[in-house]
Amino acid sequence: MKNIAIFASGEGTNAERIVRYFLENSTIRVAIIITNKPNAGVIKRAESLGIHALFLTKEELQGERIMEVLKEHDIDFIVLAGYLAKISDEILHIFPNHIINIxxxxxxxxxxxxxxxxxxxxxxxxxxxxxxxxxxxxxxxxxxxxxxxxxxxxxxxxxxxxxxxxxxxxxxxxxxxxxxxxxxxx
CATH class of the missing domain: 3.40.50.170 (Formyl transferase, N-terminal domain)
Incomplete structure (x- = not known):
């Protein structure tokens, strides 16, 4: 099983489409949605689809906390779907060619x-x-x-x-x- 983390900052329409696309897939799944905005619409979309959504502060996204979350959810691949923040160099180093954006x-x-x-x-x-x-x-x-x-x-x-x-x-x-x-x- 390949586990995806989606990072999103807004309403989450792309995140929702991605989750729905993989709901019946037996080898790929969205394991978590991470947001940098506490009131992002993506949180409600995730919850309605049964996907764990997590708000992290700027500091948490640049520090050890994000690494703990990615490890805890056994993340293989990161998808940026309307994510309006920079990814830390540490994450880039750990996930080379495993982070995509649209x-x-x-x-x-x-x-x-x-x-x-x-x-x-x-x-x-x-x-x-x-x-x-x-x-x-x-x-x-x-x-x-x-x-x-x-x-x-x-x-x-x-x-x-x-x-x-x-x-x-x-x-x-x-x-x-x-x-x-x-x-x-x-």
Whole structure:
């Protein structure tokens, strides 16, 4: 059995899709969801799905506590799903090429610290790009600079707003993120 820890900071729609995708899988499971926000919506989503959710402070996420949690849950793989904090160098060292992230643009465009959510989609529109999409990538010590695993694209329409583009990008995330995790762990 491969055990996944999902790190999320927000509502947790991607985390929920990943959990649901693996509910009937006999070799891969989401063992825990970890958040850095005490009131994150992902906590309620996790609880409704029977998945343990744990809030950790910034200090706990950078210290021994996070290492204890990952060991306690026998974690093999870490998935960042809307996680808006930097992963410690210690975790990067212990989980090389076993931590992935999803970004709502075609990296290297519109990545880096502070580029998330509607900010990314507005940047795509401001640049008048004709396509956008998602990038699933390994993480390293720099924001959105890890090796790309897969990119999936969608058209940017002249009538798009940041919200309408976000909606199409979310559909790509929901489809391809769980599938990519499964391929990597199989």
């Amino acid at each position: 970004h709502p643009s075609l990296l290297p465009k519109y990545g880096g610290k502070g580029m998330y959510g509607l900010k990314v989609h507005q940047a795509v529109l401001d640049a008048k790009d004709k396509e956008s999409g998602i990038t699933i990538h390994y993480i390293n010590s720099e924001y959105d600079k890890g090796e790309v695993i897969v990119q999936e694209k969608c058209e940017v329409l002249d009538s798009d707003t940041a919200e309408s583009l976000a909606e199409r990008v979310h559909k790509l995330e929901y489809k391809y993120f769980p599938e990519t995790i499964e391929k990597l762990l199989s």
